[in-house]
Amino acid sequence: MNQRPTLLITGASGFTGHHACKHFMEAGFEITAVTRQNLYNHEKIHLEVCDLTNKDHVNSLVKKTKPKYLLHLAGQNNVGGSWNDPVSSLEANSMSTAYLIDALRQENPSCKIIVVGSALQFDPASMSTLTHPYSLSKTLQVLIAQSWVTLYKMPIVIVKPSNLIGPGFSNGVCSIFAQKIVDMEEQKSEKVLEVYNLKVQRDFLDVRDAVKAYEILFKNGKPGETYDITSGVSRTLEEVINGFRSLTAVDIKVKSEIDKQIENHSSIKPLKLMNLGWKPSIPIETSLRDIINFYRRKE
Numbered sequence: 001m002n003q004r005p006t007l008l009i010t011g012a013s014g015f016t017g018h019h020a021c022k023h024f025m026e027a028g029f030e031i032t033a034v035t036r037q038n039l040y041n042h043e044k045i046h047l048e049v050c051d052l053t054n055k056d057h058v059n060s061l062v063k064k065t066k067p068k069y070l071l072h073l074a075g076q077n078n079v080g081g082s083w084n085d086p087v088s089s090l091e092a093n094s095m096s097t098a099y100l101i102d103a104l105r106q107e108n109p110s111c112k113i114i115v116v117g118s119a120l121q122f123d124p125a126s127m128s129t130l131t132h133p134y135s136l137s138k139t140l141q142v143l144i145a146q147s148w149v150t151l152y153k154m155p156i157v158i159v160k161p162s163n164l165i166g167p168g169f170s171n172g173v174c175s176i177f178a179q180k181i182v183d184m185e186e187q188k189s190e191k192v193l194e195v196y197n198l199k200v201q202r203d204f205l206d207v208r209d210a211v212k213a214y215e216i217l218f219k220n221g222k223p224g225e226t227y228d229i230t231s232g233v234s235r236t237l238e239e240v241i242n243g244f245r246s247l248t249a250v251d252i253k254v255k256s257e258i259d260k261q262i263e264n265h266s267s268i269k270p271l272k273l274m275n276l277g278w279k280p281s282i283p284i285e286t287s288l289r290d291i292i293n294f295y296r297r298k299e
Contacts, residue, residue: 010071012034036074062108098144109154115142117226159226159227166206174288199236201236203268227272
């Protein structure tokens with residue numbers, strides 16, 4: 001009997017983590033979900049509680065699980081919080097990554113690793129592009145991962161996803177809109193959405209498409225390479241709100257401080273990933289419908 005490939009997923013209790021656990025379980029992987037607190041419960045998925053900022057705890061985790069694959073989703077993603085406590089951001093994003101990949105270097109150096117970077121990384125060659133401590137922590141995270149590829153030939157792939165959306169609890173703007181609209185439907189809120197700039201443009205991608213990309217990269221991603229995971233289409237917040245308007249009977253009013261200033265945003269085409277056979281399959285209309293239905297059910 002073929003043994004199922006073992007996969008360690010950090011940040012398993014988060015938005016992307018929940019979708020990743022579900023996808024890879026259905027794809028035939030043996031999943032170990034790693035959380036900082038006991039916040040994940042599934043009879044077919046192993047749970048390990050671990051503080052990834054503790055080197056000894058990480059070493060014990062890796063020795064116990066001996067994964068063939070690692071999807072590193074855990075981290076701190078609060079820009080505002082990074083200003084108040086920059087060292088914690090560095091520990092959560094940079095040092096946890098170093099502890100994980102070095103523990104795997106010692107225990108199982110052939111483990112295929114995906115490290116999730118950020119569109120908010122800065123260019124280390126130009127310090128003027130550094131805008132906040134979160135950017136520093138994510139840039140160092142990626143530099144550490146790339147360095148272990150160069151120095152130790154570790155099979156590490158870097159990914160840079162765009163704004164991931166979909167059903168589930170998220171702090172993303174689409175989920176915030178959906179929550180407020182459901183409150184309006186339930187007569188719990190004034191029927192007004194407040195937005196700073198309706199013309200702000202973003203690339204929105206369904207999280208379920210993103211985790212499909214992770215599976216392809218485990219199989220065919222080239223170590224040391226960075227792969228953009230995007231829809232390739234920029235949309236304004238006004239377009240997103242209009243999409244939600246088509247899904248509710250509520251007469252939504254919008255209050256915007258800026259409604260004419262167009263933000264130039266060039267969406268990045270995920271060409272390298274598409275060359276591996278991936279492409280987005282879930283239209284934004286489906287994503288928005290699934291998001292608002294999630295909050296209606298409050299699952």
